[in-house]
Amino acid sequence: MRIAIDGMGGDHAPFEIVKGCVEASKKIEHDIYIIGREDEIQNELDKYTYRKEQIKVVHASDVITMEDAPVKAVRTKTDSSLVRGLNMVKNGEADLLISAGNSGAIMAGGLFILGRIPGIDRPAIATTYPILGKGMSLMVDSGANAECKPTNLLEFATMGSIYMERVFGIQKPKVGLVNIGTEESKGTTVLKGAHELLAKSRLNFIGNVEARQVPNGVCDVIVCDGFVGNVILKLTEGLAWSILQLIKKKFTQGLRSKIGALLLSNKLKEMKQEFDYSEYGGAPILGVKGVLLKIHGSSNANAVKNAIIKGIPYVENRVIEVIQDSVLELEEITQSE
Amino acid sequence: MRIAIDGMGGDHAPFEIVKGCVEASKKIEHDIYIIGREDEIQNELDKYTYRKEQIKVVHASDVITMEDAPVKAVRTKTDSSLVRGLNMVKNGEADLLISAGNSGAIMAGGLFILGRIPGIDRPAIATTYPILGKGMSLMVDSGANAECKPTNLLEFATMGSIYMERVFGIQKPKVGLVNIGTEESKGTTVLKGAHELLAKSRLNFIGNVEARQVPNGVCDVIVCDGFVGNVILKLTEGLAWSILQLIKKKFTQGLRSKIGALLLSNKLKEMKQEFDYSEYGGAPILGVKGVLLKIHGSSNANAVKNAIIKGIPYVENRVIEVIQDSVLELEEITQSE
Numbered sequence: 001m002r003i004a005i006d007g008m009g010g011d012h013a014p015f016e017i018v019k020g021c022v023e024a025s026k027k028i029e030h031d032i033y034i035i036g037r038e039d040e041i042q043n044e045l046d047k048y049t050y051r052k053e054q055i056k057v058v059h060a061s062d063v064i065t066m067e068d069a070p071v072k073a074v075r076t077k078t079d080s081s082l083v084r085g086l087n088m089v090k091n092g093e094a095d096l097l098i099s100a101g102n103s104g105a106i107m108a109g110g111l112f113i114l115g116r117i118p119g120i121d122r123p124a125i126a127t128t129y130p131i132l133g134k135g136m137s138l139m140v141d142s143g144a145n146a147e148c149k150p151t152n153l154l155e156f157a158t159m160g161s162i163y164m165e166r167v168f169g170i171q172k173p174k175v176g177l178v179n180i181g182t183e184e185s186k187g188t189t190v191l192k193g194a195h196e197l198l199a200k201s202r203l204n205f206i207g208n209v210e211a212r213q214v215p216n217g218v219c220d221v222i223v224c225d226g227f228v229g230n231v232i233l234k235l236t237e238g239l240a241w242s243i244l245q246l247i248k249k250k251f252t253q254g255l256r257s258k259i260g261a262l263l264l265s266n267k268l269k270e271m272k273q274e275f276d277y278s279e280y281g282g283a284p285i286l287g288v289k290g291v292l293l294k295i296h297g298s299s300n301a302n303a304v305k306n307a308i309i310k311g312i313p314y315v316e317n318r319v320i321e322v323i324q325d326s327v328l329e330l331e332e333i334t335q336s337e
Numbered sequence: 338m339r340i341a342i343d344g345m346g347g348d349h350a351p352f353e354i355v356k357g358c359v360e361a362s363k364k365i366e367h368d369i370y371i372i373g374r375e376d377e378i379q380n381e382l383d384k385y386t387y388r389k390e391q392i393k394v395v396h397a398s399d400v401i402t403m404e405d406a407p408v409k410a411v412r413t414k415t416d417s418s419l420v421r422g423l424n425m426v427k428n429g430e431a432d433l434l435i436s437a438g439n440s441g442a443i444m445a446g447g448l449f450i451l452g453r454i455p456g457i458d459r460p461a462i463a464t465t466y467p468i469l470g471k472g473m474s475l476m477v478d479s480g481a482n483a484e485c486k487p488t489n490l491l492e493f494a495t496m497g498s499i500y501m502e503r504v505f506g507i508q509k510p511k512v513g514l515v516n517i518g519t520e521e522s523k524g525t526t527v528l529k530g531a532h533e534l535l536a537k538s539r540l541n542f543i544g545n546v547e548a549r550q551v552p553n554g555v556c557d558v559i560v561c562d563g564f565v566g567n568v569i570l571k572l573t574e575g576l577a578w579s580i581l582q583l584i585k586k587k588f589t590q591g592l593r594s595k596i597g598a599l600l601l602s603n604k605l606k607e608m609k610q611e612f613d614y615s616e617y618g619g620a621p622i623l624g625v626k627g628v629l630l631k632i633h634g635s636s637n638a639n640a641v642k643n644a645i646i647k648g649i650p651y652v653e654n655r656v657i658e659v660i661q662d663s664v665l666e667l668e669e670i671t672q673s674e
Contacts, residue, residue: 133582133586178568180480180563180567187483188483188564189484210567211567211571228564230517231568233548234517235549235572236572238549239573239576240576241552243577246470250601250604250608251601257604260604263600264587267588270587271587274583
């Protein structure tokens with residue numbers, strides 16, 4: 001397998017990207033291609049001991065920055081590390097691409113360069129959502145499509161189920177539709193339509209779920225439009241941060257508290273780790289014709305390593321082909337309307 | 338002032354309701370009317386020492402339960418404590434009504450019995466959102482209107498600003514529009530339209546805010562449709578609960594942790610209190626022609642007491658009239674489209 005990674009994307013590129021690749025290379029046999037400015041990447045690589053036949057640098061002179069307008073950047077920066085990487089996947093020179101760069105550009109690049117899987121109307125970003133003490137759920141869509149039709153939500157549910165089954169080995173993943181009440185009559189017209197389609201599908205649809213149940217791990221696949229998904233992800237981030245700040249403040253007030261906090265320091269560290277969803281790998285852009293994973297802009301070497309390792313079953317278990325095969329069934333459900 | 342309260346609504350009625358009324362009566366001079374089954378309410382009241390001329394029972398033979406279909410219940414259960422209370426406000430026999438009962442019925446009752454303030458298209462529920470360590474923001478709408486037009490969001494912002502200014506004394510409350518990015522070009526068509534209207538208004542509009550910023554207290558009035566508002570509220574509840582459960586689990590693992598937790602017990606209690614938004618009073622149904630406050634179904638006596646006390650400035654500072662007066666200005670903004 002040939003794993004390509006955007007060496008220039010993200011807040012800590014190329015340093016953390018290269019370090020993560022070296023760490024991953026010690027755990028796997030597959031080839032890793034780091035794409036970006038050759039001298040910068042090689043400079044980082046030279047800091048480590050690594051097998052030169054396993055990690056290779058692919059030169060790309062340009063970089064898409066966080067400030068670039070996504071669509072324009074993908075169209076014009078043809079020698080950027082991201083566009084170069086996408087073309088490698090498209091041309092069969094790489095089996096997957098991982099990038100910590102501009103999310104909009106990753107999405108736009110996926111659509112324009114790799115293209116949609118025929119029959120999938122709206123590719124989506126699937127993000128792992130941490131379930132404290134219990135693992136994770138997959139949220140589709142977590143930001144690509146602010147407005148959706150019922151059929152799009154059915155697509156998200158189907159693609160998410162296939163991903164959870166094939167990549168995380170979860171049999172018959174439970175699918176929940178985010179809504180403002182559990183009764184099927186609840187919510188917007190779009191959600192009522194989506195409920196109807198999901199109920200007719202062969203997915204393990206458990207019905208509507210309220211946002212309150214999401215952090216509890218009520219389902220394996222959380223289905224929502226990209227607006228709601230973005231709100232859920234960002235609010236979780238913001239709230240977790242606020243709570244950790246409050247803990248920090250409270251636990252350093254007075255000697256008694258400080259001693260208490262010292263005794264609990266390991267536990268506090270463990271708690272912080274529970275929010276680290278990078279251990280589950282990158283966020284797949286589901287619905288594009290190729291294995292494309294987005295990781296957080298602030299990803300460190302460990303997140304890079306995890307994305308590489310978790311990317312392997314995504315390729316090996318033929319997720320793209322299985323999604324492609326599911327399209328006919330999706331059409332049957334939506335056309336029986 | 339005559340404060341009416343639904344004595345039968347909520348999980349702990351009439352016990353906690355009556356207790357809260359008695360506690361509030363010691364802090365205020367106003368009259369309190371508890372509406373419900375006279376014998377049950379009187380039975381509870383008899384447990385306390387209270388001024389009989391200050392707390393009175395208004396008999397209503399029926400109760401709207403959590404299982405009742407809201408609209409039907411309001412139409413048919415005409416001698417329920419809720420409908421009785423709403424009629425008291427409508428007929429000028431009470432200045433405000435507080436209920437911990439069926440939220441849908443409170444909303445429906447507000448619309449059918451009190452009616453809309455002329456010019457307000459969609460009344461909304463405004464809920465206080467706890468900002469850890471810093472107070473609260475007001476979120477409008479937090480669940481009444483799953484789908485909204487841009488003008489509705491402008492109404493929510495206007496009513497929320499007036500409420501924050503008049504009830505909490507916040508000058509020029511900062512208004513933020515929940516969106517998936519801070520740039521004005523972000524989000525759905527409805528949100529782009531709302532951004533345009535808000536920018537033209539005289540409100541202190543700070544622009545789009547991301548869900549990540551909400552727990553941080555970035556604005557005083559959080560504007561969103563009822564779907565997103567519900568997701569934000571419920572997710573906050575669910576996540577805070579999950580985190581507290583995790584703290585509980587981690588902090589009782591091993592002797593060292595247990596001692597640490599013991600030393601921090603006061604701080605942990607303080608943290609839990611930060612999530613208790615009942616200290617800011619009930620959630621006003623803004624846009625109906627009368628002062629109507631909804632409190633959580635699980636409200637205890639303290640929440641009831643706070644809702645009563647915070648309800649006073651809502652009446653005294655003529656919030657309903659000020660909203661009424663703002664309608665002309667709203668029309669100017671929307672008609673200049």
